[in-house]
Amino acid sequence: MISRVTLLLAATATLAACTSAxxxxxxxxxRAATEFLERQGSIADPGRVAAADFAFAKMAREDGLWxxxxxxxxxxxxxxAPTGYASASELLAGRExxxxxxxxxxxxxxxxxDGTLAVTLGRFLRPNGLVGDYVTVWELxxxxxxxxxxxxxxxDDPQPPAPDEEDIPEGAxxxxxxxxxxxxxxxxxxxxxxxxxxxxxxxAGSDAGEAVAADGTLRADWSRNPGGSRTITVRWLxxxxxxxxxxxxxxxxx
Numbered sequence: 001m002i003s004r005v006t007l008l009l010a011a012t013a014t015l016a017a018c019t020s021a022x023x024x025x026x027x028x029x030x031r032a033a034t035e036f037l038e039r040q041g042s043i044a045d046p047g048r049v050a051a052a053d054f055a056f057a058k059m060a061r062e063d064g065l066w067x068x069x070x071x072x073x074x075x076x077x078x079x080x081a082p083t084g085y086a087s088a089s090e091l092l093a094g095r096e097x098x099x100x101x102x103x104x105x106x107x108x109x110x111x112x113x114d115g116t117l118a119v120t121l122g123r124f125l126r127p128n129g130l131v132g133d134y135v136t137v138w139e140l141x142x143x144x145x146x147x148x149x150x151x152x153x154x155x156d157d158p159q160p161p162a163p164d165e166e167d168i169p170e171g172a173x174x175x176x177x178x179x180x181x182x183x184x185x186x187x188x189x190x191x192x193x194x195x196x197x198x199x200x201x202x203x204a205g206s207d208a209g210e211a212v213a214a215d216g217t218l219r220a221d222w223s224r225n226p227g228g229s230r231t232i233t234v235r236w237l238x239x240x241x242x243x244x245x246x247x248x249x250x251x252x253x254x
Contacts, residue, residue: 117220
């Protein structure tokens with residue numbers, strides 16, 4: 001897969017017949033993506049992102065919740081704060097691990113074509129029994145590992161009913177904690193020869209943040225809304241158009 005996409009990007013970069021400003025930008029973007037992949041030896045791999053999320057959750061269970069958050073945080077990671085967003089390193093510094101951690105597992109992964117940015121969506125279980133959805137934004141690091149740059153979640157409202165054991169078919173094999181995961185990769189620049197549409201613009205200001213893949217094919221925007229609620233929106237490039245992959249709203253009470 002690395003060779004296929006690298007060659008595709010390289011071919012796009014050598015289309016000498018394209019003289020427009022848009023074509024020039026695409027050639028520069030293609031060259032940058034190709035050079036990055038050659039340096040990193042990596043390309044979009046939703047499985048690796050899911051594995052990082054599982055390892056993150058495992059460390060939280062075994063070594064402590066905030067210990068894991070510190071270990072898997074990128075240098076520029078941010079977290080929800082009462083008045084907006086704040087540096088994760090500052091918020092987590094000296095924070096003691098709770099007696100019981102939150103447990104979680106991913107169910108969906110979206111990755112940019114070049115693998116520089118990815119997002120996991122999954123389910124969590126709090127020690128008090130509440131379950132809900134979470135979103136984690138992952139960034140590829142210089143050492144080829146993935147670390148989170150933003151993480152948020154909210155309990156279901158209303159909470160789902162407890163599973164009824166009578167509904168489990170006779171002879172079924174139930175494996176606690178086993179999740180089915182769907183991995184998706186955004187279109188690569190130049191896949192169809194059509195111009196790449198401009199990316200949507202997220203909210204601006206101190207109450208907002210964003211992460212955009214190096215190749216521009218995936219972006220995540222988070223913002224604090226009037227009244228204190230928060231929204232994170234994940235968009236990706238599909239068939240030469242921007243689509244919303246996921247959007248999660250966190251009520252002010254969370």
